[in-house]
Amino acid sequence: PSSSTIALRSFARRAVKRRQGRGLVMLDRHEVARLGILRNADLDAIWPLLVACPVRELGTGDLLLARGEPNDTMYLLLSGALEVRLERTPEPVARLDAGESVGELSVIDDTPASAYVLATSPSRLLAVQQEIFWLLVRSSHVFAQNLLVLLAHRIRATNSTVARTAAQKEKAERESLVDELTQLQNRRWLEETGTRLAQRLLHDGAALSLLLFDLDHFKRVNDTYGHLVGDRVLRQVAELLRFKLRPSDIGVRYGGEELLVLLPNTPLVGAQIAAERMRRYIAELHTRTEGEPLPAVTVSVGVAQLRAEEALLVAVGRADEALYRAKHAGRDRVEVAT
Numbered sequence: 001p002s003s004s005t006i007a008l009r010s011f012a013r014r015a016v017k018r019r020q021g022r023g024l025v026m027l028d029r030h031e032v033a034r035l036g037i038l039r040n041a042d043l044d045a046i047w048p049l050l051v052a053c054p055v056r057e058l059g060t061g062d063l064l065l066a067r068g069e070p071n072d073t074m075y076l077l078l079s080g081a082l083e084v085r086l087e088r089t090p091e092p093v094a095r096l097d098a099g100e101s102v103g104e105l106s107v108i109d110d111t112p113a114s115a116y117v118l119a120t121s122p123s124r125l126l127a128v129q130q131e132i133f134w135l136l137v138r139s140s141h142v143f144a145q146n147l148l149v150l151l152a153h154r155i156r157a158t159n160s161t162v163a164r165t166a167a168q169k170e171k172a173e174r175e176s177l178v179d180e181l182t183q184l185q186n187r188r189w190l191e192e193t194g195t196r197l198a199q200r201l202l203h204d205g206a207a208l209s210l211l212l213f214d215l216d217h218f219k220r221v222n223d224t225y226g227h228l229v230g231d232r233v234l235r236q237v238a239e240l241l242r243f244k245l246r247p248s249d250i251g252v253r254y255g256g257e258e259l260l261v262l263l264p265n266t267p268l269v270g271a272q273i274a275a276e277r278m279r280r281y282i283a284e285l286h287t288r289t290e291g292e293p294l295p296a297v298t299v300s301v302g303v304a305q306l307r308a309e310e311a312l313l314v315a316v317g318r319a320d321e322a323l324y325r326a327k328h329a330g331r332d333r334v335e336v337a338t
Contacts, residue, residue, distance in 0.1 A: 027051050031078050032126070036099045037150060038076075041142040049132050049139065056127050058119035064102070065117040071106040072130040080123025085116045094157070095120075104147065105154075107133050179253040181231055182238035190252050191313070194262060197250075198312040201264055208306040209271030211261040211278070212319040213237075216298045216331040218257040233297055237282055244281055245274075258323075260316065268305040268336065275301045275334045283332065300326035304337035 032050060033043060043050075055078070058064060064082065065071055077100050083092035084102070093115070096102055102117050107130050128136070136143045177189040185194070201208045215221075215237065222230040234257060241251045241261060254260040261278075263271050282299050302323030306315045318337040326335040 027053075027055065027126070028078075032076075034099050035076050035078075035101070035126075037101050037143065037146045039142075039146055041140050041146070046136055046140050046143065049135050050126070052132060053129070054127050056125045058123045058125065060119055060121055063116065063118045064125070065106075065113040065115070067114060067116050068112050071103055071113045072110075074101055074104040074107050074128045074133050076101050076126040076128060078124040078126055080125075081120045082117055082123060083120050085118070088116055101150065104133075104150070182235055182251075182253045182259070184238050184242070184251040184253045184259065186253055187255065190254070190260070190316075194250070194252065195312050197262070197264070198306055198315075202306065202308065206265050207267045208315075209263040209266045209268055210304045210306070210315055210319045211263065211271060211275045212254065212302040212304075212316065212323050213241075213259040213261070213278070213282075213299045214301075214323055214327070215257040216300055216327075221297075236285060237297065237299070240281055240285060241278065244278060254316070260319075268303065271303050271305065272334060272336055275303050279332065279334055298332035300331050301334040302326060302337060303334060 027050060029043065029047075032038065038046075056064075056075070058080070064075060067086070077096055077098050079098050081098070082096040082100075082102060084094040084096065085092050096117075103113070105111070106113055107128075137147065177185055177193065179186040198208055215234070218230065218233075221233055238251065238253070238259060241259060245251065245261060246263075248264050250262040250264075252260040252262070261274075263274060266274070279299055279301055283296060285297055300323055302319040302321065302325075304315050304319035304322060306312065315337075322335040322337040326333045329335065
């Protein structure tokens with residue numbers, strides 16, 4: 001035998017004696033053979049290294065690794081099950097069954113554990129410390145190859161998790177800017193994104209006009225037919241706005257029954273024409289409930305154009321003053337801000 005083989009055998013004999021002297025459970029060869037990272041490996045060649053590794057036993061709920069804590073051991077799960085969590089309490093990001101491993105990244109790059117790992121059932125783990133880990137890498141090409149495959153799978157899983165988390169975050173952010181009832185943008189969108197849009201248009205020297213709609217006698221609809229019917233009417237008016245306006249125009253639920261429309265690249269005259277057109281469309285809208293037609297819905301509209309150096313919400317306030325005049329002039333009409 002080569003000198004390295006003799007050294008390994010001597011290493012193994014000493015490890016077995018230490019295990020026996022401490023009353024530790026001897027390693028089950030069949031159990032070890034089921035470990036994924038040792039698949040197709042020559043166990044006879046690396047057995048001296050494996051028997052030198054202690055077996056650690058965990059009860060249900062016991063913590064194996066703590067995020068941020070130093071770790072110099074790769075754990076091979078002989079039996080039981082583990083969960084990997086980014087925090088102590090939330091849902092796990094991964095579950096590990098018998099045959100899988102954990103902790104190898106800390107061993108490779110000498111960094112603290114990146115997650116919490118705890119047992120979800122009584123578990124037995126072979127603890128491969130850093131010194132023996134690198135001896136296994138040098139002694140078994142198959143172990144090294146299996147380790148590369150394992151790391152590739154972990155990287156792909158991490159990338160998928162990152163992509164899924166980013167998509168969920170984007171979806172949540174998008175939903176937080178949309179009014180649930182009308183599916184128009186909401187006040188938060190107006191104050192954040194809408195304000196930036198207005199500033200960009202002003203900087204480019206482009207016009208931005210506003211239409212502020214208020215449903216006439218909407219309280220009467222709610223009181224007579226109920227809020228569910230009122231919500232249906234509001235949804236249909238919002239759908240009409242989305243359908244009839246240009247793709248570049250942006251609808252916002254400003255509050256209650258008030259709907260705001262931003263018209264980029266549209267001067268005041270064009271906005272007034274658009275307001276009159278939308279007022280007529282809404283007056284012709286036929287809403288029904290349980291087969292019965294509802295009274296015609298009309299709107300009063302205030303129109304304003306964003307002025308140079310003017311804040312968007314100030315322009316909305318001027319449109320609101322014009323809307324107030326339209327209400328007091330008999331409703332179902334358009335008034336232009338001064």
